Amino acid sequence: xxxxxxxxxxxxxxxxxxxxxxxxxxxxxxxxxxxxxxxxxxxxxxxxxxxxxxxxxxxxxxxxxxxxxxxxxxxxxxxxxxxxxxxxxxxxxxxxxxxxxxxxxxxxxxxxxxxxxxxxxxxxxxxxxxx
Numbered sequence: 001x002x003x004x005x006x007x008x009x010x011x012x013x014x015x016x017x018x019x020x021x022x023x024x025x026x027x028x029x030x031x032x033x034x035x036x037x038x039x040x041x042x043x044x045x046x047x048x049x050x051x052x053x054x055x056x057x058x059x060x061x062x063x064x065x066x067x068x069x070x071x072x073x074x075x076x077x078x079x080x081x082x083x084x085x086x087x088x089x090x091x092x093x094x095x096x097x098x099x100x101x102x103x104x105x106x107x108x109x110x111x112x113x114x115x116x117x118x119x120x121x122x123x124x125x126x127x128x129x130x131x
C-alpha cells in the first residue's frame with residue numbers, strides 16, 4: 001500500500017489515521033456490505049473504534065452531508081428544470097439521497113475518526129511498516 005503524508009488525501013482515500021495505509025472499510029462503497037469496518041488497521045494495528053458507540057456522533061456529520069445533497073439537488077432541479085412540480089423535487093432528492101448514502105456514511109465515519117478519534121499521523125510508524 002502506498003503511504004501519503006497528506007491527511008486530506010488519506011481522508012479522501014479512507015485510510016487509517018495513524019499510518020495512512022490501512023483501509024478503513026472492508027468492502028467497496030458500491031456493495032451490500034458498505035458499512036463493514038475491520039476492528040483494527042491491518043497495517044499498524046490501530047483500533048478503528050476507540051470506544052463503544054463512537055460512531056453515533058458521525059450521524060451529525062452525515063446530517064450535514066445529507067442537507068448539502070438536498071440543497072444542491074433542489075437548486076439543480078429548480079434551475080435546470082425551470083421550477084417543476086413539487087413531486088419532481090421530492091423524487092429527485094429522495095433518489096439522490098439513496099444513491100449518495102454509502103458515500104455519506106463512509107465519509108462521515110472517516111471524518112469522525114480523524115477529528116475526534118484522538119489519533120494522529122505517525123510518519124515513523126508508516127515508514128517502518130512500508131519496509
